[in-house]
Amino acid sequence: MLRKYYDKIIFTIALLFLIGCTVVFFQTGEELVAELDTDLPPVENVESYEMTPHEEIELDLATWGEARSQSAGDAWVYDIFTPPRIFYHEVEDRFDVQPPGPVDPDEVEIEIEFVGFEEEPYRIQLTGYIGSEENPRINLDDLESGQMIMTRKDRELPEFDIEIRGFSVRREQMDGVVSRVAEAVVFDRRTGEEVVLLEEEVKYLDEPAIVVRTTEDPPRTINARPGEGFDVGEHLYRVEEYTVDPPEIVVTKSSPDRDGPRRRTLTPGERL
Numbered sequence: 001m002l003r004k005y006y007d008k009i010i011f012t013i014a015l016l017f018l019i020g021c022t023v024v025f026f027q028t029g030e031e032l033v034a035e036l037d038t039d040l041p042p043v044e045n046v047e048s049y050e051m052t053p054h055e056e057i058e059l060d061l062a063t064w065g066e067a068r069s070q071s072a073g074d075a076w077v078y079d080i081f082t083p084p085r086i087f088y089h090e091v092e093d094r095f096d097v098q099p100p101g102p103v104d105p106d107e108v109e110i111e112i113e114f115v116g117f118e119e120e121p122y123r124i125q126l127t128g129y130i131g132s133e134e135n136p137r138i139n140l141d142d143l144e145s146g147q148m149i150m151t152r153k154d155r156e157l158p159e160f161d162i163e164i165r166g167f168s169v170r171r172e173q174m175d176g177v178v179s180r181v182a183e184a185v186v187f188d189r190r191t192g193e194e195v196v197l198l199e200e201e202v203k204y205l206d207e208p209a210i211v212v213r214t215t216e217d218p219p220r221t222i223n224a225r226p227g228e229g230f231d232v233g234e235h236l237y238r239v240e241e242y243t244v245d246p247p248e249i250v251v252t253k254s255s256p257d258r259d260g261p262r263r264r265t266l267t268p269g270e271r272l
Helices: 003-036
Strands: 073-077 085-089 094-098 112-118 124-130 137-142 147-151 162-174 177-188 193-198 209-214 221-224 229-232 235-243 248-254 262-266
Touching: 112 221, 112 248, 124 162, 124 177, 124 193, 209 235, 221 229
Parallel strands: none
Antiparallel strands: 085 094, 112 209, 124 137, 137 147, 162 177, 177 193, 209 221, 229 235, 235 248, 248 262
16 A cells, blocks of 8 residues: 555655755855845046056167178178179189179279180181082182172182182092092281181181170170270270280270279289
8 A cells, every 4th residue: 555655755755855955045045145245345437547657768779790801802791681792703613702782883993804715717718619620619608797708719809808819629538438628728818818728627816816704784705806905985905915824914904094004914814
């Protein structure tokens, strides 16, 4: 009989326990609220806030020192913000520099730099012939104008300042192979000398060309001849002497702002 009402008894006990816990919880909460119910001070008006000035701080600003020249020379200056301009010198296999900082174009004097020597071909070259060896048509190249010259032997060509004084064909044998080599004798009216030209063989001048480069922008390359003058800006240069071994040239430089010419011996890479 008791087992029949067992579930109801358990439910009633649990309900009574829950009601008791609820009553205790509300009584404890009212006590906590009573303790927290205290008078708080009123909030002050923010407009009454007075700013206190801060103490000024003296700043000690660092200053950069002047750039110092390196042991390689005065031009090798390593400025903190503007490094030097460095160029590679192909002739001497070294580096050149231009110091940092602004450059006044009016203060820069245009100069020449001695580069070296190179063989210079003669202005007339023999390219071949057509026809019989006794009365051939001779083919020449004028390197100055780029024109092809077709002429006969014993002819004068005043427009090219030359005269054909001789022509012959000789036979050469090498390794059992016989070849014909044409040869022309040309009188150069500019120099008053005879020049021997061979077919398909470049004829070079006896004296090498003296190669100089200007410091203009853009630079120019000039093939100078001994004794001949050439202008660079307001200056007149003249190569007086030269030696191939060791490579040196003696140059004079005449300027309108100087009483007399300057004379210097230059090696490859040096300027005047």
